[in-house]
Amino acid sequence: MTTPDATDVLTRERGGFRTELIAHGWLLPSRTAVLPGLGPQANAVYDGLAALISRTTRARFAAPVTAVRFPPVFSASMLERTDYVASFPQLLGTISSFTGEQSEYRELIDVYDRGGDWQGRLSPTGLAVASAACHPLYAYLEGTTAAGATVYEMTGECFRHEPSDDPMRFVAFRMREYVVVGSEQQARAHRVQGIAIARGIFEALGLVIDVVPANDPFFGRGGAMLAASQLQDEAKFELVTEVYAGRPTAIGSGNYHGTHFGAEFALHQADGTVAHSACSAYGMERIVFALAARHGFEIVDWPPRVRELLGLADVGAVA
């Protein structure tokens, strides 16, 4: 249980961190756009981190790494196929647009000009903002036979409707993922290897890391049961670091999905049985800010080895 005092301390810590990130130009606040942007130093660290993860995974994963890319928007039916609607309805996002004719357009403008509910005049497009970076991969692979001999690399924009003043909690963020689809053994081995690689990268960057069993914040139907089942199966591990004292924040994870996606998307092994899958994930913006929390807000003052790993050894103060 968190006591009210501890909550106050955490709220102050989050507010203080956000203030510092803004003061040093890492976070670009906006009254109108609402979701903040990233400033030059945050961008430079992001780019260096993305390259470091690409290099390291290519050197260390046993199977060859293939880079693919999916847009931040997909069909709303994806939220049905992954049962995201039932598990996380409070986090999903569907997209509406104006699909009417000229006469309805005049009504829309009338409402809009009067400062009325113009959004009420829009209709669902059948599209949604992507809930996870790897979900479109299973849809792309639908109906194929997976040999497990490929590690798919992708960086995806993810949407989670959980607005917060905590700078470590984003509504829109980038997730780098490495996915294997194959036998149970291949999937489980990938999860183990993925966690080891991520831990190695984080520790080389000077972060203090713990690896802990985790569960997702399931909302409704069977939520408590699903969460308990994840923990019991050791299905998900998170790589956590302390940005806020005594409250670890997850910056990466390793997930073994069993046949969850294999069964839904008809992914098979060579012998015709349902394929298993696993992914190793990096919460990119969280890692960038965890590094600022650890090493300070001026990259020029970071440990030389960390700057070198991020390709920022020669960078002076980034404007």
Add this chain to the structure above:
Amino acid sequence: MTTPDATDVLTRERGGFRTELIAHGWLLPSRTAVLPGLGPQANAVYDGLAALISRTTRARFAAPVTAVRFPPVFSASMLERTDYVASFPQLLGTISSFTGEQSEYRELIDVYDRGGDWQGRLSPTGLAVASAACHPLYAYLEGTTAAGATVYEMTGECFRHEPSDDPMRFVAFRMREYVVVGSEQQARAHRVQGIAIARGIFEALGLVIDVVPANDPFFGRGGAMLAASQLQDEAKFELVTEVYAGRPTAIGSGNYHGTHFGAEFALHQADGTVAHSACSAYGMERIVFALAARHGFEIVDWPPRVRELLGLADVGAVA
């Protein structure tokens, strides 16, 4: 006027190009996700192109380049501030989610389980998918004084609800933009310089480029007038290339906005007058596919100079 025969030819050309992109793994189709992904070769070209544009603009723009970054989602009120609701209601996208309590959750699940209209149970979140890469920048700069001595660089995910089988028309795509906010002279000079730099990059990559006055596809209120006014003011120029014979496709643009954003977002010059703005934009996926149309679907066979510029000189066949 396009004759029916010409339309048929164009439809066949688009279909043929799409088939080739899929056959060679540049475009990853998906029955369920609907919007296609990008394969390994397309990703490699994207990364090389992004780096080439970054290097070239830093060497050639007179003012220093500062990299910022905004998420693909912003407040729906941004669509009001930029008057996007009135100009392009058919292209925008607002985001809905489930915001109810447990009792309403049970109703949602009930509808969902029966295969009913679960999206009808969602409510607007107040968020929207970003309509342009540069709009959040003006919101971030709101109320500031602009000296025009900075070129802001950003790559943004953009959403345009115009589903199409044409592989050159995307619902979600990445736009690289370079923006200057300052005096009229600075803004106009930036537009001219931005077009020259983009043209230089495209031609070095072997693309045949034309620069043409352009107008946006305004939908409703005063649409024809706004479009004509854009042309008359020479406000927008597009860099076009022929992916389809006789039908130029825009892959970049240079836009002088006048005081459109300066007035709306209270951006001022040092003397207190309203700031002008201009941007130079690169349609990233379109450029990648235009290069495939020009040089073929196997990077190993591309001209050595083009591969070198894209950092792909040593790349064999990309898996």
